[in-house]
Each structure stands twice: as C-alpha cells, then as structure tokens.
Amino acid sequence: MQKSDGISDSLFIRACRGLPTERPPIWMMRQAGRYMPEYRKVREKVSFLELCRTPDLACEVTMQPINEFGFDASILFSDIMVPLPPMGLAVDFTPGPVIAQPIQNESDIAKLKTFDPNEELSYVMDAVRAIRKALPSDTPLIGFAGSPFTMMTYCVEGGGSKAYPKTRAMMYGNKKATHALLSKLAQVTADYLVAQANAGANALQLFDSWAGILPPSGFEEFALKYAKLVIDNVRERLADQCVPIIYFANGCAPYLNVYANCGADVLGIDWRVDLAAARKALGSVPVQGNMDPGCLYLPPEELRKEVISVIEKGRSTPGHIFNLGHGVMPTAPMENVRLMVDTVKSWSA
Amino acid sequence: MQKSDGISDSLFIRACRGLPTERPPIWMMRQAGRYMPEYRKVREKVSFLELCRTPDLACEVTMQPINEFGFDASILFSDIMVPLPPMGLAVDFTPGPVIAQPIQNESDIAKLKTFDPNEELSYVMDAVRAIRKALPSDTPLIGFAGSPFTMMTYCVEGGGSKAYPKTRAMMYGNKKATHALLSKLAQVTADYLVAQANAGANALQLFDSWAGILPPSGFEEFALKYAKLVIDNVRERLADQCVPIIYFANGCAPYLNVYANCGADVLGIDWRVDLAAARKALGSVPVQGNMDPGCLYLPPEELRKEVISVIEKGRSTPGHIFNLGHGVMPTAPMENVRLMVDTVKSWSA
Numbered sequence: 001m002q003k004s005d006g007i008s009d010s011l012f013i014r015a016c017r018g019l020p021t022e023r024p025p026i027w028m029m030r031q032a033g034r035y036m037p038e039y040r041k042v043r044e045k046v047s048f049l050e051l052c053r054t055p056d057l058a059c060e061v062t063m064q065p066i067n068e069f070g071f072d073a074s075i076l077f078s079d080i081m082v083p084l085p086p087m088g089l090a091v092d093f094t095p096g097p098v099i100a101q102p103i104q105n106e107s108d109i110a111k112l113k114t115f116d117p118n119e120e121l122s123y124v125m126d127a128v129r130a131i132r133k134a135l136p137s138d139t140p141l142i143g144f145a146g147s148p149f150t151m152m153t154y155c156v157e158g159g160g161s162k163a164y165p166k167t168r169a170m171m172y173g174n175k176k177a178t179h180a181l182l183s184k185l186a187q188v189t190a191d192y193l194v195a196q197a198n199a200g201a202n203a204l205q206l207f208d209s210w211a212g213i214l215p216p217s218g219f220e221e222f223a224l225k226y227a228k229l230v231i232d233n234v235r236e237r238l239a240d241q242c243v244p245i246i247y248f249a250n251g252c253a254p255y256l257n258v259y260a261n262c263g264a265d266v267l268g269i270d271w272r273v274d275l276a277a278a279r280k281a282l283g284s285v286p287v288q289g290n291m292d293p294g295c296l297y298l299p300p301e302e303l304r305k306e307v308i309s310v311i312e313k314g315r316s317t318p319g320h321i322f323n324l325g326h327g328v329m330p331t332a333p334m335e336n337v338r339l340m341v342d343t344v345k346s347w348s349a
Numbered sequence: 350m351q352k353s354d355g356i357s358d359s360l361f362i363r364a365c366r367g368l369p370t371e372r373p374p375i376w377m378m379r380q381a382g383r384y385m386p387e388y389r390k391v392r393e394k395v396s397f398l399e400l401c402r403t404p405d406l407a408c409e410v411t412m413q414p415i416n417e418f419g420f421d422a423s424i425l426f427s428d429i430m431v432p433l434p435p436m437g438l439a440v441d442f443t444p445g446p447v448i449a450q451p452i453q454n455e456s457d458i459a460k461l462k463t464f465d466p467n468e469e470l471s472y473v474m475d476a477v478r479a480i481r482k483a484l485p486s487d488t489p490l491i492g493f494a495g496s497p498f499t500m501m502t503y504c505v506e507g508g509g510s511k512a513y514p515k516t517r518a519m520m521y522g523n524k525k526a527t528h529a530l531l532s533k534l535a536q537v538t539a540d541y542l543v544a545q546a547n548a549g550a551n552a553l554q555l556f557d558s559w560a561g562i563l564p565p566s567g568f569e570e571f572a573l574k575y576a577k578l579v580i581d582n583v584r585e586r587l588a589d590q591c592v593p594i595i596y597f598a599n600g601c602a603p604y605l606n607v608y609a610n611c612g613a614d615v616l617g618i619d620w621r622v623d624l625a626a627a628r629k630a631l632g633s634v635p636v637q638g639n640m641d642p643g644c645l646y647l648p649p650e651e652l653r654k655e656v657i658s659v660i661e662k663g664r665s666t667p668g669h670i671f672n673l674g675h676g677v678m679p680t681a682p683m684e685n686v687r688l689m690v691d692t693v694k695s696w697s698a
Contacts, residue, residue: 160511162509163642163675163676163678164643165678165679165680168641168642168643168646168678169643169646169680171643171646172641172643172644172645172646172647172651173646173647173648212621213621214621215620215621215623215641215674216621216622216623216626218641218643251600251621253602253603254602254621254622254623271564272561272562272563272564272565272600272603273565273603274564274565274603277565292517292521292564292567293512293517294513294517294518294520294521294567295521296521297517297518297520297521297522298521298522299522302521325564326512327512329512329514329517330514331514331518
C-alpha cells in the first residue's frame with residue numbers, strides 16, 4: 001500500500017530507495033527546535049514534556065520549519081525517552097532526562113513492560129495523524145525512536161553520562177542482563193515504530209546516539225545486532241508498505257566496515273566522517289548527512305561552499321539525503337539555515 | 350643528556366623509540382585516582398585543586414599505583430587546567446572545571462598572558478622533582494599538558510560541554526580569533542612541557558581530549574596543526590635530551606590517515622579503534638593503547654583474553670605501549686587492574 005503517489009515520488013523517498021534524484025532532498029535533525037523564535041514562543045507556554053504530549057502543539061512545532069524553510073521532509077516532534085514511562089520507568093526532564101529508578105539488575109529488567117503503543121502512547125499516534133494531515137501531500141513524515149543500545153544507556157545510567165560507568169559495568173560484567181535488557185528494548189522499539197508507520201509516518205529513523213562509545217566488537221554485539229533486530233522486525237510487519245528505515249549511529253567512523261549489516265535502507269553519517277570516504281567504504285547504500293552543524297556559523301559564502309562540497313561528495317552514488325551530521329544547535333542563525341536549504345534546493349549538476 | 354641509563358634502557362622509553370621489547374610496557378591513564386582507596390583517603394583531607402597544588406601530596410598519589418601495581422611508567426598527578434590561571438583565567442572545580450570569565454573575542458585573547466612556568470607553576474615543577482626522586486631509578490615519569498584545541502574548548506565554553514556551541518561559533522565564525530587563541534595556547538603549552546622535562550619528566554604526553562568533535566578538515570586545521578606546533582617547539586628546545594612525546598587525540602578513528610603528521614614519537618589510540626586496523630593505517634609509528642576501560646569489569650578469564658588480544662594486535666610492529674584507550678573509571682575493581690598489569694608483565698611471545 002502506497003500512502004500517496006506524491007509521497008512515493010518525493011525526492012526524499014526516492015533517495016531513500018537509492019533512485020537517482022536531480023538534487024538531494026534536505027531535512028535537518030532537530031529542525032523543529034530552539035533556534036526558531038516560533039518554537040521558543042511555544043516553549044514559553046509549555047514544558048518540553050507537555051509539548052511532546054500535546055498532539056496539536058507537537059503538530060504546530062513540527063510544521064514550523066516546513067512552513068519557514070520548505071524542508072523536503074518533516075520529522076515528528078517528540079523525544080526518544082517517550083516509550084520508557086509505559087515500560088515502567090518514570091522520566092523527568094531537568095532539562096536533561098532523569099530516570100529516578102534506573103535499571104540495576106535482571107529482576108529490574110524482568111519487571112519492564114512491553115505495551116501497545118496505540119493505547120499507551122496514543123498521544124504520539126494522534127500527533128502523527130495531525131501532522132500527516134497538516135503536511136503538503138507530497139512531503140514525507142519521518143517517525144523515529146531511540147535504538148536499543150542508546151535506550152539502554154539511559155535506563156542504566158539514569159540519564160545522560162560522560163563515561164557510561166554503569167552501562168559498561170553491566171555490558172562487560174553481566175552479559176546475560178545486558179542482552180535481556182536489549183532484547184526487551186528491541187521489542188518495544190519495533191512495536192513503537194510500526195505503530196508510527198501505521199498512524200501515517202512515511203519513513204522511520206532509529207537514533208543510536210551513543211553507539212559511538214563502543215569498541216568495534218562491542219558495536220557489533222550490543223548496538224548493531226539490536227538495531228538489525230528492530231529493523232528486520234519492523235520491515236516484516238510493514239512488508240506491504242514502502243516505509244524506508246534510516247539507522248543513524250552517531251560516531252560511526254570506526255564501524256564503517258560493518259555498518260551496512262544493520263540492514264537499514266539508509267545509513268546516517270555523522271559530521272566527523274568524510275562523506276566521500278564513507279561512500280567508498282559503504283558501497284552503494286543510500287546515506288544521509290553530514291555537514292558539521294558548526295558550519296551554520298560560517299560566513300555566507302563559505303557556508304555555501306561547504307553545502308556544495310557535501311552535495312558533491314554525496315553525489316558519487318544515487319541515494320543521498322542532505323542533512324547535518326548531528327542536530328542543529330540552538331544558537332544556529334536562522335538566515336544560515338535558510339541559505340543552506342536554498343543552496344541545496346537550487347543546486348543542479 | 351640522558352637522565353639515567355636505567356630510564357633510557359627502560360621498556361617504556363624503548364617502546365617510545367620503536368625499539369623491540371620483550372613485552373609491551375604498561376601504564377594506565379588516570380592510574381592515580383579514585384578507584385584506589387589510598388587515593389580516596391588523601392582526597393578526604395584535601396580538595397582536588399589543593400592536591401594538584403601540594404607537591405608532597407601530588408607525589409604521594411603519583412606513587413600509589415607504582416607501589417601497588419608496579420606500572421612500568423608513572424605520570425605526574427595534575428590537571429590540564431593548571432596553566433589557565435597564570436594566563437589570567439581563574440578555574441574552579443565543581444567538580445568539573447568552571448571558568449567564570451570565558452574567552453569571547455579577540456580582545457579577551459589579547460589579554461591572555463604567557464608566563465614562566467618555573468615561576469608561576471613552581472608547584473608543578475616541585476612535584477616533578479619530588480616524584481622523580483621518589484621513583485625507582487629505572488621508572489620513567491611522564492609529564493603532560495592539554496593540547497591547544499582541547500584547552501581552547503574549555504577557555505571558550507567556560508567548562509565542559511556536550512555540543513561545544515561557543516567553540517564552534519568561534520571556530521567557524523571567527524577564524525582569526527580562533528587561530529590567535531590556538532597560537533597563544535600553543536606557546537604556553539610548549540613552555541609548560543619544556544619546564545616539566547627540565548624538572549625531570551622523562552617523556553611528555555599531549556592530551557587532545559576533545560579533538561574527536563572535529564570533522565576531518567577541522568581536525569587538521571584546528572587540532573593537528575597546533576599539536577604539531579607544540580611538538581616541534583618542545584623537540585627543538587629539548588634537542589639534547591631523549592624525551593619522547595606522545596600525542597593522544599581521543600576519538601582518532603576518522604583521522605588515522607593524517608594522525609602521524611603531528612610528528613609525535615608515539616600516537617595514543619582510544620578504545621573505539623581496532624588496534625590492528627590502526628597499526629595498519631599508521632605504518633611503523635609507535636602506538637599507545639587501547640583496551641576499553643570497560644573491560645576492567647569483565648570476569649577474570651575474559652579480561653585476561655582481552656589483555657592478550659590487545660598485546661597481540663599491538664605486537665605487529667615494534668613500539669607498543671599497553672594502556673587503556675581512555676582513563677580508568679572510578680568504579681574499576683582494583684583486583685582487575687592488578688590482573689591486567691600481571692597479565693601484561695607475564696606475557697611472552
């Protein structure tokens with residue numbers, strides 16, 4: 001079932017499928033966010049969590065960058081922490097995520113619940129439906145989730161971390177518990193992504209924000225394996241739909257030789273990798289990325305050159321989605337975001 | 350001038366020079382630290398800053414891991430922030446470093462002072478002399494400093510950071526200021542390292558803890574170039590001494606093709622790179638690293654296997670110093686540190 005011809009013919013979906021496009025499509029990680037005054041205005045009225053949990057507001061901020069800059073794809077405004085409360089882990093934002101009762105052992109893991117996201121996370125599905133309705137009929141909507149490994153780090157550390165001591169202690173000291181936790185997170189993540197697609201998301205991105213803390217063998221054992229489990233599970237359940245899946249392992253440089261084994265349609269490339277080198281290492285798989293978010297502070301003429309350089313490196317093989325190599329920063333100048341979008345949109349071979 | 354035959358014949362110095370050794374020498378980043386009860390006992394009495402600034406106590410904690418485990422090299426107990434106050438930037442630890450008045454523009458940079466480390470940091474030189482006296486005559490002492498790029502991030506952000514927005518805004522938005530700041534930091538760093546060597550340090554390590562946030566082109570322009578400036582300057586001024594220099598760019602995976610251009614005697618390799626792959630990419634330059642600090646949580650038999658695997662990967666070319674790929678974590682079990690040291694010391698081809 002195609003959601004609409006406009007969507008399946010869009011630059012974004014074509015690039016995800018590795019088809020030739022006249023120019024790369026562009027969207028930007030965290031494109032709905034604090035760098036936009038309209039977003040900050042909404043945040044004056046509600047907390048981050050309330051914003052995620054109020055479909056009309058989530059829809060409003062998701063649409064802001066589409067209306068302002070004309071990105072080629074939109075992404076659901078939400079947070080990767082969202083599935084944790086229905087699993088039984090309360091999350092607060094102060095402003096970073098804080099889990100009061102982190103996972104310590106196998107008995108904690110056994111207590112974690114799987115759940116029906118259409119019931120427990122109905123506010124997300126309502127947001128997806130509202131956004132899909134608000135979007136131009138040919139602009140794809142990307143749903144997303146955190147990958148099992150990245151979610152594990154939050155569950156075990158109880159929040160963000162610098163050195164991940166508890167995650168590492170569990171990973172190396174108690175492999176059985178680690179694999180039990182990752183398996184449960186993989187199940188929840190797959191259910192959650194399938195529900196988003198069924199509510200109207202046209203593509204799905206799996207964020208492995210902290211995969212880059214792993215040595216190469218650990219990346220395969222703890223990150224890649226469970227990303228693949230999620231991707232295979234989602235793909236099987238959405239076999240009758242064209243919903244490309246993007247896997248983004250932040251800090252992927254050491255793992256390029258195995259990265260494509262995740263089975264995703266598209267691989268996200270962070271800003272620390274030369275895109276031409278990544279293309280060479282990865283073969284013909286479509287890629288997404290990877291301008292340094294810091295480039296948005298460049299003077300206009302240099303920014304334009306950087307954008308074109310990324311386009312040209314991505315162009316070596318069909319299937320390049322232009323994006324930053326990480327989320328846009330809250331202090332990025334609006335006019336430079338506009339210049340980046342306009343440069344991509346007016347580019348031609 | 351050789352400091353002593355014992356030192357120049359030591360496994361550590363021989364490995365730094367790329368000479369064959371019967372086994373790799375071993376030391377460990379943060380080997381004097383919170384994982385040791387003796388260290389925690391000292392810290393109950395004094396703050397981190399007082400400890401750095403009291404030569405007798407700095408000597409005491411530097412000696413603790415040497416006496417306890419018999420590491421093949423010692424490293425000065427200090428902190429990379431130490432040169433900032435004499436430059437005019439007050440630093441507090443809460444517990445991470447906080448600079449109340451971060452650098453914002455060229456006028457701030459112009460005000461930064463260069464200084465004579467023998468006067469302004471006499472407490473460091475006193476500590477170096479005390480440690481050199483306390484150490485066995487054949488155990489080398491490593492002095493160290495933060496690299497210009499890493500120090501710049503602290504100067505500009507005012508402390509640690511996740512996304513380095515101010516560093517990136519300066520780096521991309523004001524290259525002139527960036528290069529002025531990096532040049533001044535390079536001068537101070539070189540002076541500081543030369544003074545440590547003259548006080549008795551037998552080798553020097555330049556820590557580029559945050560180089561890994563840079564795209565490959567930025568690594569060359571902002572990190573590598575200034576590391577090389579420091580290394581060349583120090584080497585010229587210590588031309589009559591054998592004082593090997595180690596450059597450790599944390600997160601070096603994307604830069605292996607240019608890493609050796611820093612001109613260091615030894616390249617530090619973090620835990621995210623496969624050591625065999627790094628060896629292959631780097632050629633015959635001596636390397637230091639790179640077991641995942643998390644491996645210290647493994648059960649004994651698996652830890653032993655990991656240690657041997659790192660030794661065997663490092664062994665492909667002469668010149669491997671066994672180390673962790675990052676600092677030891679405060680919760681690492683003492684008995685596993687001992688097992689790691691004993692496994693390296695009892696290894697034979």
